[in-house]
Amino acid sequence: MTNIETNNHNIVYDVEGLNLWYGDDQALKNINMQIEKNEVTAIIGPSGCGKSTFIKTLNRMIENIPIVRTSGEIRYHGKNIFDKSMRVEELRTMVGMVFQKPNPFPKSIFENVVYGPRIHGIKDKKILMEITESSLRSAALWDEVKDRLHDNAYGLSGGQQQRLCIARCLAVQPDVILMDEPTSALDPIATSKIEELIDRLKEDYTISIVTHSMQQAARISDKTAFFLMGELIEFDNTKVIFSNPRDQRTEDYITGRFG
Amino acid sequence: MMDFNTIGQKTFNLSTKGVKKVNTYKIKIDHDRINRRIKLNNISKVVFSLSTVFALIVLAILLYRIGVQSYGWLNFKFLTKNLSIFPEKAGIYGAIIGTVGLMLIVIPVTLVLGVATAIYLEEYATRGKMQAFIKINISNLASVPSVIFGLLGLTVFSRMLNLGSSILAGGLTMSLLVLPIVVVSSQEAIKAVPNFLREASYAMGANKWTTVRKVVLPVAIPGILTGSILALSRAIGETAPLVVLGIPTLILRIPKTIMDDFTALPIQIYYWTLDTVLTAEYANLAAATIVVLLLVLFIMNSFAIVIRNKFQKRF
Amino acid sequence: MKDNISVRETIQNNIKNKKNITDKIMPAFFLLMASISVLTTFGIVLTLITDAYRFFIAVPFSEIFSTKLAPLNANPSFGILPLINGTLISTLIAMLVAGPVGLAAAIYLSQFASERVRRTLKPIMEVLAGIPTIVYGFFAYSFVTPLLMKIIPDLGAKNVLSPGIVMGIMIIPLVASLSEDAMNAVPEIMREGALGLGSTRLEVALKVVIPSAISGILASFVLAISRAVGETMIVTIASGSSKNFTFDITQSMQTMTGYIVEFTSGDAATGTTGYYSLYAVGLLLFLFTMVMNLIAQYISHKYREEY
Incomplete structure (x- = not known):
């Protein structure tokens, strides 16, 4: 049996x-x-550099592709996630994920939010309702949808759908939220709302975000990792990466010389 | 107005590396030939459209003929009376009950088998030899003539399992016959469920079965239903397998259980058509039964179309 | 935030206590269900082969490949050639109708028809394809045969011509829709290229679209032949059960499918050679349609790789 303990140690993910x-x-x-607790880690790099692959490895979603093989260790609170005793279902409730394209289920807003709690055995209607309200509030969506919780989620705008996906993810009270280019399908206003939200969420959660926009990384992240052709070129405080990168290739990328 | 002929006589100057070459193309436009080509095109368009319409004309004649022949014979009495050797007294109540009985077997059997097979092929099977083998198998099964399914049913259900020519034997035979249709259409419906929904579910820590049950199937169900209704309408109209099972010619008793002998709408049409040699009025009875059969099929198909249109393109 | 902690804990406990058997049992269950289709094929092959085998050891090959078919005689003879002949002739007549008409309809729908016309015609074609064959059988026997008799006075009440034609009408939608799919798969740029050079639509159809879609069209023909060979009720009703070996299409002929129906619904006792002959014919029919289907798959698979 696995025992994932959210201990006080500051390191959430230790990739080796x-x-x-x-x-x-x-x-x-x-x-x-x-990756450290309550920090926003941005992962940047040109397309095909492995940044999406990397973030999907952190909750083992990458294993849905049958030809994938891995080696090395990813320790989540000290426990290797590739270990046989690690249950992927448990890992994924601890580590939520938000995708590139908003992907709510074709169900009501309420059903979307309670999907996670429900499949993990929470049936009490009252508790589910509380979860819905608190998750939607945390995702800054409650005021917009509280009167139409039982309407289909596909009636929402793209930005609202993405915030609903974040709420769905928060409903199981995860520890980490992985975001795979969460704003790439959204307009600038919806994007800035999501960015504000990320800023607030980091008080309670550890967030890793893949982004193709360097401005976004600079705006919202504490640390930035630069990937290139499958390698981690540089990983440092965001300020350092954007003002004084050590590696020439990082500098070339952030100054727009390629990518 | 410019003369088109002159366009073809333009002179092109193409210079290469200082060497001045003058190529003169003379294209003579043959108006007669163009007109011929356009005429041929227009004639063929008419011929092709007539070919398409030909099918419609035949359909119209078929429906008209059958309507005329059934006129006066198709009434409430015809639907509620049982078979009789006297054409004026004969009704198809027994055949209707038989067809309903068949459906009561076919619906659950094909839905369970068909949807489960489709789920296996689309969600569980790894892209390997086993999956390819089953897929080829199903597509081949779909092309096996229905009369062969009759032979299978006769050997396995009627003789080996001793079910005779009961509703159960007929229903099971029909189920195997339409199973490939249900499998293929369910596969299509499951394939059409966007992958990002599965990803969303897995990312919430759901396992495969939960994802299939809570996300994939609810989205795929309209498609599965559409395909199943079409499969069912195939089963309702099929005759050959039932004839091969040896359904008796004249059944005066209404079946009470699925172990009873029975007759069904298409069987009744078949026997009445054969017997028109003896009694001309049987043709009217056959036509009246056809009207009933076609109406049932029409209602089912409309239902399928309504479902398809209502749930199309939701993403 | 006390509630929140309890949600997290409940979820974690539930996951820990869940045995997760569904992810082990369900795949096995689904595989079992999927195997039924495979079992059906095996069942067909097995029943056909077992009983056909008894036929083949009882009847010498010289008799099987003869033109004399008289299963119910006191001294029965089991020549299969009349059945093959009847099957091929009815199929040929059907293809002479369905081939040109189906192809022409496909060309019209994919090259000439406007989107609105297409959207009206295609569902009607589907209706035509959805009519049970027994209805076509009735139509052939009670309408087409009497109609043909006015043109050909010598035509028998049961003849192979009328069911052949009606069978052709029945498979028009199959040829039309599969051929149209193949033609629509030809890239738009190829058509536009030819149109841009001043070709008429007919020339585009004949010189660009059909050559590119030829394998798909051929596949649709092969499938249509397979359907016609396996078709039962139309020929049983309208072609009758004469077992003569003849090429006269105004006469009654029996097809392989018709033979099976006549024999099972008649009173051939189990265990007689006549009863086993049913399975021999069934086996032949099965193998034929199987081979045709594989050919069609092979052809259309090849054509999919072209673009």
Whole structure:
């Protein structure tokens, strides 16, 4: 049996020597990095650099692709997530994920939010209602939808849908939220709302966000990791990365010389 | 007005590396030929459209003929009376009950088998030899003539399992016959469920079965239903397998259980058509039964179309 | 925030206590269900082969490949050639109707028809394809045959011509819709290219679209032949059960499917050679449609790779 204890130690994720292959193609090469509690870690890099692959490895969603192989360790609160005793279902309730394209279920707003709690055995209507309200409030969506909780989620705007997905993720009270380019399908106003939300959420959660926008990374993150061709080139405080990068390639990328 | 002929006589100057070459193209436009081509095109358009309409005309004649022949024979009495050797007294109540009985077997059997098979192929099977084998199998099964299914039913259900020519034997035979349709249409419906919904579910810590049950199936159900209704309408109209099972010619008793002998709408049409040699009025009875059968099929198909249109393109 | 802690704990406890058997049992259950389709095929092959085998050991090959079919005689003879002949002739007539008309309809729908016309015609085609074959059988026997008799006075009340034609009408939608799919798969740029050079739509259809879609069209023909060979009720009703070996299409002929129906609904006792002959014919029919289907799959698979 696994025992994931949310201890007081500040390191949430400790990635050590992580390699990943799609069949024969190596997508991640010897990644070493640590993600700390209540920080926003931005992961940047050109398309195909492995940033999406990396974030999907953190909750083992990448294993849905059958040809994927990994080596190395990812320790989540000290426990290797690739360990046999680690139950992927448990890991994923601790580590929520928000996707590139808003992907609510074609059900009501309420049903969407309580999906997680429900499938994990919470049936009490009153508790589910409380979860819905608190999750939607945390996702800054409650005031907009409180009168139409039983309407279909696809009636919401794109930005609202994405915040609903965040609320759905918060409903199981995770510890970490992984975001895979969460604003790339949204307009600037919806994007800024999500960014504000991330800023508030980091008080309670640890957030990792993949983004193709360097401005976004600079605006919202505490730490930034720069990936290039499957390698972690540089990982440091966001301020350092954007003002005084150590690696020439990081500088080339953030100054827009490629990518 | 410019003369089109002159367009073809333009002179092109193409210079390459200082060497001045003058190529002169003379294209003579043959108006007669163009007119011929356009005429041919227009004639063929008419011929092609007539071919398409031909099918419609036949359909119209077929419906008209059957309507005329059934006129005066199709009434409430016809639907509620049982078979009789006297055409004026004969009704199809027994055949209706038989067809309903068949459906009561076919619906649960094909839904369970068909949807489960589709779920296995789309959600569980890894893309390997096993999946390919089952897929080829199903597509081949779909092309096996229905009369062969009759032979299978006769051997396995009627003789080996001793079910005779009961509703159960007929229903099971029909189920195997339409199973490929249900499987393929359910597969299509499951395939059409966008992958991002599955991802959303897995990311919430759901396992595969929960994801299938709570996310995939609810979204796929309209498609599955549409396909199942079409499969069912195929089963309602099929005759050959039932004839092969040896359904008796004249059944005067209304079936009470699924173990009873029975007759069904298409069977009744078949026997009445054969017997028109003896009694001309049987053709009217056959036509009247066809009207009933076609109406049932029409209602079912409309239902399928309504479901399809209502749930199309939700993402 | 006391409530929140309890939600987290409940979830974690529930996951820990869950045995997760569904992820082990359900795949096995689904595989079992999926195997039924495979079992059905095996069942068909097994029943056909077992009983056909008894037929083949009882009847010499010289008799099987003869033109004399008289299963119910006191001294029965089991020549299969009349049945093959009847099957091929009815199929040929059907294809002479369905081939050109179906193809022409496909060309019209994909090249000439406006979107509105297409959207009206296609569902009607589907209706035509959805009519039970027994209805076509009735139509052939009670309408088409009497109609043809006015043109061909010698036509028998049961003949192979009328069911052949009606069978052709029945498979028009199959040829039309599969061929149209193949034609629509031809990239739009190829058509536009030809149209831009001043070709008429007919020329585009004949010189660009059909050559590119030829394998899909062929596949639709092969499937149509397979359907016609396996079709039962139309020929049983309208073609009758004469077992003569003849090429005269105004006469009654029996097809392989018709033979099976006549024999099972008649009173061939289990265990007689006549009863086993049913399975021999069934086996032949099964193999034929199987091969045709595989050919169609092969052809259309090849054509999918072209673009």
